[in-house]
Structures are given as C-alpha cells and as structure tokens.
Amino acid sequence: MFRIAIKDLKLFVAEKRSMILTFIVPIPLITLFSLAFGGMGKSSDVRKLPLVVCDEDHSISTKRLVQQLDSLPQLRLFHTSLDTANDLVQKGKEDAALVFHKGFADSLEEGKNLPIELRYDKAKEVQMGMLMAVLSGNLMHLVGTKSLERKAIVRFDQQNPGMDSAMKKGVHQMIASNFGGGTSTGKSEAILTSTALSAQAEVSPGLIQAVAGTAVMMLLFSVAGLGASLLQEKEEGTLKKLLFSPLTPGNILFGKMISANIVAMTQLLIMFLFSWLAFGLDIKQNIPGLILMIIATAFACSGFGIMLASFVKTRAQVQGLTTLIVLTMSAIGGSMMPTFVMPIWMQHMAVFSVNYWSIQGFYDIYWRLKPISDPDFLMRVGMLFLIGLVLNTIAIFMFRRNILKIA
Amino acid sequence: MIKVENLVKKYGETTALDGISFEIKEGKFFGLLGPNGAGKTTTISILSTILRPDSGTVRIAGFDLQKDPDQCKRNIGVVTQEIALYNKLSAFDNLMFWGGIYDVPKAELKTRISEILSLFGLTERQHDKIEAYSGGMKRRINIASAMLHRPKVLFMDEPTVGVDPQSRNLIFEVLEKLHKEGITIVYTTHYMEEAERFCDQIGIIDKGKIIAEGTLAELKKSGGIKESIAVTFNEISEEVAKKIGTFLDGEFKFTGNTLHYYSNQIKSDLGKLIVLCNDQGADISNIEIQKVNLETIFLSLTGKQLRD
Numbered sequence: 001m002f003r004i005a006i007k008d009l010k011l012f013v014a015e016k017r018s019m020i021l022t023f024i025v026p027i028p029l030i031t032l033f034s035l036a037f038g039g040m041g042k043s044s045d046v047r048k049l050p051l052v053v054c055d056e057d058h059s060i061s062t063k064r065l066v067q068q069l070d071s072l073p074q075l076r077l078f079h080t081s082l083d084t085a086n087d088l089v090q091k092g093k094e095d096a097a098l099v100f101h102k103g104f105a106d107s108l109e110e111g112k113n114l115p116i117e118l119r120y121d122k123a124k125e126v127q128m129g130m131l132m133a134v135l136s137g138n139l140m141h142l143v144g145t146k147s148l149e150r151k152a153i154v155r156f157d158q159q160n161p162g163m164d165s166a167m168k169k170g171v172h173q174m175i176a177s178n179f180g181g182g183t184s185t186g187k188s189e190a191i192l193t194s195t196a197l198s199a200q201a202e203v204s205p206g207l208i209q210a211v212a213g214t215a216v217m218m219l220l221f222s223v224a225g226l227g228a229s230l231l232q233e234k235e236e237g238t239l240k241k242l243l244f245s246p247l248t249p250g251n252i253l254f255g256k257m258i259s260a261n262i263v264a265m266t267q268l269l270i271m272f273l274f275s276w277l278a279f280g281l282d283i284k285q286n287i288p289g290l291i292l293m294i295i296a297t298a299f300a301c302s303g304f305g306i307m308l309a310s311f312v313k314t315r316a317q318v319q320g321l322t323t324l325i326v327l328t329m330s331a332i333g334g335s336m337m338p339t340f341v342m343p344i345w346m347q348h349m350a351v352f353s354v355n356y357w358s359i360q361g362f363y364d365i366y367w368r369l370k371p372i373s374d375p376d377f378l379m380r381v382g383m384l385f386l387i388g389l390v391l392n393t394i395a396i397f398m399f400r401r402n403i404l405k406i407a
Numbered sequence: 408m409i410k411v412e413n414l415v416k417k418y419g420e421t422t423a424l425d426g427i428s429f430e431i432k433e434g435k436f437f438g439l440l441g442p443n444g445a446g447k448t449t450t451i452s453i454l455s456t457i458l459r460p461d462s463g464t465v466r467i468a469g470f471d472l473q474k475d476p477d478q479c480k481r482n483i484g485v486v487t488q489e490i491a492l493y494n495k496l497s498a499f500d501n502l503m504f505w506g507g508i509y510d511v512p513k514a515e516l517k518t519r520i521s522e523i524l525s526l527f528g529l530t531e532r533q534h535d536k537i538e539a540y541s542g543g544m545k546r547r548i549n550i551a552s553a554m555l556h557r558p559k560v561l562f563m564d565e566p567t568v569g570v571d572p573q574s575r576n577l578i579f580e581v582l583e584k585l586h587k588e589g590i591t592i593v594y595t596t597h598y599m600e601e602a603e604r605f606c607d608q609i610g611i612i613d614k615g616k617i618i619a620e621g622t623l624a625e626l627k628k629s630g631g632i633k634e635s636i637a638v639t640f641n642e643i644s645e646e647v648a649k650k651i652g653t654f655l656d657g658e659f660k661f662t663g664n665t666l667h668y669y670s671n672q673i674k675s676d677l678g679k680l681i682v683l684c685n686d687q688g689a690d691i692s693n694i695e696i697q698k699v700n701l702e703t704i705f706l707s708l709t710g711k712q713l714r715d
C-alpha cells in the first residue's frame with residue numbers, strides 16, 4: 001500500500017508536466033485572480049465600494065456605527081439627506097444608500113426591530129452583492145445579536161416590498177449566514193470594539209477569494225491527473241502486473257489515495273505559503289484551522305480524482321470529463337467568482353461542489369475570523385470529509401467491480 | 408507443481424478455452440505452443456489468478472487457485488506479453504518496487520537485484536530511466552522484475568516477441584540457468600525453435616483445445632509422420648521414374664520432378680537412394696532431408712501453419 005504510494009509519488013516527481021501543473025501554474029493564476037478581485041496587498045490598496053449613508057436618527061449609536069463603517073477598508077461613505085440619497089440612487093449616480101431611520105437608537109436599546117434600510121439601484125446587482133456581503137457581515141458584527149436575525153429579515157422584507165423574490169432570498173441568506181457566523185455575543189457586547197474590526201479588515205476578501213478559489217480549482221485538476229495515473233497503469237499493463245502480486249485491488253486503490261492526498265496537501269500548502277509571502281495573507285493567525293481545512297479539502301478533492309478514474313475507461317475520457325466537471329464545479333462553487341454575485345439558483349447549486357465548502361471554510365478562517373471550534377466552520381470541514389468519504393467509497397466500489405475485467 | 412483440469416473460458420460468443428487439462432511436474436520447462444488466438448494468453452491469465460475461468464480447477468504448488476489465491480500468487484512470477492514497467496523510473500527503482508510488493512526484505516532485495524542485473528548484463532544502465540532503454544533491454548528488465556521474489560513457477564507469455572538477437576540470447580541464457588536451478592517454467596510461444604530448444608514438455612493448443620501433449624519425441628511418434636528425403640531432378644522421364652520406383656521398398660511419391668521418400672532410417676537410406684538414382688541415369692539437382700519438427704507435427708494435426 002505504502003509502496004504503491006511511494007512509487008506514485010516518485011512517478012509524480014519524475015513527470016515534469018504534472019509538477020509544473022500542480023505547483024507552478026497555480027501561482028500566476030492566484031496572482032491574476034487576486035488582481036481581478038482587487039485583493040492585492042493589504043487593506044489600503046483595496047478598491048473601495050461607494051456607499052451613501054443617511055443618518056435620520058442623529059443618535060450617538062448611529063454616529064458611532066457610521067464611524068465604524070467608515071473605518072472599514074472596503075467602504076467609502078458619503079453622507080447626505082434621505083431625499084438626496086433617493087435621488088442619487090434612482091438616477092443611478094450611486095449604487096446604494098444605507099438609511100438609519102429615526103428611532104434606530106431606541107430600537108436598539110429596546111431590542112426591537114432596527115429601522116435600517118438599504119436602498120439600491122436594481123441595475124447594479126453585482127455591486128449590490130459585494131456591498132451586501134461587506135455590510136451585512138459588518139453590521140451584524142457591530143450590532144449583532146443572534147436574535148436579531150429574524151427581525152432583520154422581516155424588516156428587510158417590509159422595507160423592500162417591491163424587491164424581486166430571488167434577490168430577497170439572497171439577502172435573507174446573506175443575513176442568516178452572517179448571523180449564524182457572527183459572534184454570538186450578548187446584547188451588552190452589541191457593538192464590537194474597533195480592534196476586532198481592524199483585525200478583520202487586514203485582509204481583503206478578494207485575496208481570500210483568489211487564493212482559496214484558485215487553490216481548490218487547481219487542486220481538482222491535479223488530483224484528476226493523479227487519478228488518471230490509475231488508467232495509465234491500466235493502459236500500460238502495470239495494473240495487471242500489480243494484480244499478479246499478493247496486493248489486493250483495495251491495497252492498490254488505497255495506495256493511490258494516499259499519494260493523491262499527499263500531493264494535494266503539498267499543493268495547498270505551497271499555495272497558501274505563496275499567498276503569505278507574496279500578498280501578506282496572514283496564514284499564521286489560525287494554523288490549526290488552516291491545517292484542518294487543507295486536510296479536509298485534500299481529502300475531498302483527491303476523492304474526486306480517484307472516483308473519476310475508477311469509472312472512466314480511458315485517459316482521453318478523463319481529460320475531457322475533468323475539464324468539464326472541474327470547470328462547472330468551480331464556476332458554481334465560487335472558484336471563479338464569489339458565489340454571492342451569482343444568480344440565486346446557482347448559489348443553491350453551489351453546495352454540491354467541493355469548491356463551495358472549501359472556499360467558505362477559508363473565508364471562515366481569514367475573513368470571518370472564526371476559531372477552529374466554531375460550529376459553522378466545523379460543519380464545512382465535516383461536509384468536505386463527507387464528500388471525500390462518499391467519493392472514495394464510490395471509487396472503491398467501482399474499482400472492485402471493474403478491475404477484474406482488465407485481464 | 409501445476410495441475411489444470413477442464414478449464415473453460417468464454418468471452419461472450421467466443422470460446423477461448425474449451426476444456427483444457429494438463430499437468431506439469433516440478434522443474435519442467437513446459438511449452439504452450441499455438442497460433443494467434445489459440446488461447447495461450449487466456450490460459451496464462453487464469454493460471455496467474457487475474458482471470459476467472461468459467462469452470463475447471465487449477466492447483467499450483469499444492470494450493471487451490473480458487474480457495475487460496477494468495478498462496479498461489481506468492482509462488483508464481485509472471486512475465487507478460489506486453490512490457491509492463493514504469494517508464495519514468497529507473498530500472499533499479501522499478502526492480503525495487505516490483506520486488507517490494509512481494510515483501511522481499513530490502514537488503515535481500517538489493518542483493519537479488521544486483522545479481523539479476525549482472526545476469527542480464529544491465530548493471531551499468533541500472534540507474535537510467537526505462538524510457539531510455541531499447542526494446543530488448545526493457546524486455547530483460549521486464550523478465551527480471553518477475554523473478555525477484557524467487558517464484559517456484561514462472562509464467563512467460565511470448566517473452567521474445569520483437570526482441571533483437573542479442574537480448575534474445577541473453578534471455579535464453581537466463582532461461583537455461585533458471586531451468587537448471589529447478590524452477591518450473593511455463594512458456595508460451597509460436598516460435599518452434601524456442602520450444603524445441605528448451606521444452607521438456609510441450610502442449611500444442613489450437614482453438615482453445617490441447618490437441619497434443621508430451622515430450623518432443625513423444626509428439627513426433629504420436630503424430631505418425633515420418634521423416635522424408637526429397638530428391639529433385641533436373642529432368643526425369645516417366646520411364647526412369649517408374650524404374651526407380653520398382654527398386655524402392657518403402658513409401659514414396661513423385662510430385663513433378665521431385666521424389667519424396669519416407670523412411671525411419673534416413674541416414675542409411677540416403678546413400679542407397681543416391682546410388683540408385685545415379686545407376687538409373689537420373690540427373691539430381693537437389694537433395695533435401697525433411698525432418699519431423701513441431702511445425703510439421705502441427706501441420707499434420709491441424710492442417711494449418713503454426714506461423715501466419
């Protein structure tokens with residue numbers, strides 16, 4: 001078993017093409033994507049989203065909130081009156097306006113629904129998606145208690161009766177997920193200290209998106225290549241020769257799985273090291289989380305590669321299928337662009353991809369700054385292991401069934 | 408060492424093996440001879456545990472193939488018809504791997520590898536990648552890789568196909584050495600010279616059936632074919648031919664200008680025949696002795712040429 005794994009690793013190293021594909025190609029890709037998502041470097045370089053703010057409440061709470069939002073690196077705030085804001089957004093001069101209605105401070109105090117409203121330009125859904133991701137996350141951190149979730153959703157619905165249901169759903173999801181992910185602090189800690197804020201802001205979501213998204217996508221490609229080595233053995237007669245030996249089909253497949261996992265973990269590690277050295281992604285802040293995510297992601301992805309090889313007949317087929325499946329999965333799973341800018345139905349599909357769980361997991365670590373014990377984070381890790389387990393089981397089953405046909 | 412009874416294997420409509428039985432004693436060099444598609448590879452695949460027969464039993468080294476495949480596997484080595492090596496790894500790494508999967512201890516394995524490499528004359532090239540090897544060298548490593556665990560039985564499926572004379576001779580030397588060491592060898596080929604040279608026991612297979620089996624001498628006898636002398640004349644009149652005929656006491660026939668004379672004592676008859684022809688004034692242009700070999704046996708058994 002281990003001999004097979006060691007041999008496969010030796011073969012992998014001997015094959016320059018696979019080495020380059022696995023360890024070199026992803027680097028310019030990460031760079032490219034992080035440029036595209038504006039995630040280069042630290043927070044100061046981030047492209048800011050413009051946001052109009054109307055404070056109708058004029059309370060200390062709202063002032064402080066606006067101040068804190070203003071300090072977010074992702075946002076550039078403009079203060080205007082409600083009328084001007086409406087006008088600007090309606091005419092498409094600005095994307096959105098955040099309105100704190102009168103009585104915000106009181107409601108906050110009394111734990112009632114918060115009269116807060118986001119008015120936006122319907123034509124700019126993409127910007128809205130990004131804006132909402134930033135806003136909902138931060139607002140919840142700032143005023144978040146677990147119980148606010150329902151209220152916020154209801155409120156949102158009331159404030160935006162004309163909003164189309166798809167968009168509404170997305171907002172609900174966003175709010176819900178951010179509530180779920182938010183610190184479950186009591187009301188007394190409703191407004192977070194600004195230190196926590198700046199910690200969160202140190203890295204741009206664009207960078208995380210670029211690193212995690214690219215890493216998972218490239219990983220899928222390289223493990224598919226490794227899975228294809230099984231077919232290569234079949235085609236070159238070495239698989240048959242392995243079966244002459246006392247090794248069982250299970251041994252052979254396990255060997256492949258081990259080597260696929262080792263390559264996958266190495267690849268992820270290298271990509272994160274690169275992101276650390278080149279873009280300052282602070283990988284040291286949550287090393288256990290990173291390790292857990294790397295293992296889980298590697299397991300799920302290598303399961304994909306092995307599974308593919310176990311039921312496909314030729315290497316040519318693998319190549320075609322890999323490209324198709326990996327690109328599809330990467331697209332819906334958020335490797336190419338963040339899921340929140342995608343249509344809702346696609347966001348629902350995302351849960352079927354390895355990419356989604358992995359990318360969300362990395363967001364948890366580096367953006368949502370969740371500890372390793374966070375249930376949401378653990379759920380995502382668990383999902384990855386589950387996916388890996390299912391794929392590997394299918395692979396073992398298919399392999400056993402097909403292997404006796406090769407003689 | 409090997410006992411095969413009534414093996415049947417069908418691939419859909421094709422019957423690849425149609426009830427094959429044979430027994431091979433320890434230390435024998437068994438040749439399985441047959442034309443393309445006869446069922447040689449199918450037989451070897453079943454004996455080497457990677458193909459399940461539809462019916463029939465196989466015992467190898469005292470173990471039942473169905474019940475105890477693991478023990479059977481440890482007692483056999485298989486040299487495949489195709490070269491099955493990792494091209495990107497060196498010969499040494501390949502041998503380390505193929506020996507390793509049989510749990511040969513590392514130190515012991517290294518000794519065996521260096522022995523085998525020198526046996527095959529590849530010591531100097533051992534750290535080159537297989538992809539840089541010539542076809543014949545690959546074949547040699549391919550054979551070496553099947554012997555590292557010192558199997559009692561070695562299956563070889565046409566190991567010399569497409570091999571240059573130099574490699575072929577090296578392979579032959581190794582085969583002879585292994586045979587001397589007492590390893591049981593099952594060898595498939597459609598080259599009769601190889602079978603005649605090495606095999607102490609030959610099975611002739613055609614269309615999934617063993618049509619003859621025994622030592623070369625036994626096969627010659629059982630085939631019922633005699634050796635013959637073919638005398639070709641420049642020109643011969645019917646009259647002269649008839650005359651010669653009256654003097655011959657054995658079986659003979661004329662085809663055109665050639666006289667075929669069948670005999671069991673070719674050597675003594677040859678002189679007599681030449682004298683006879685001279686006496687009758689027939690002008691001999693060529694004399695050929697046609698021996699009985701596997702080719703002629705096969706031809707007489709099946710009416711087909713062994714080679715395409």
Ligand SMILES: Nc1ncnc2c1ncn2[C@@H]1O[C@H](COP(=O)(O)OP(=O)(O)OP(=O)(O)O)[C@@H](O)[C@H]1O
Binds near residue numbers: 418423444447448449
């Ligand atoms: N996987 C398979 N599927 C279907 N038919 C097969 C398969 N393998 C072999 N056969 C058929 O079984 C018969 C025996 O084939 P086999 O390979 O055993 O012949 P062989 O004696 O080894 O021939 P060769 O000298 O060409 O190697 C042939 O008719 C062949 O077409």
Ligand SMILES: [Mg+2]
Binds near residue numbers: 447449488564
């Ligand atoms: Mg064959």
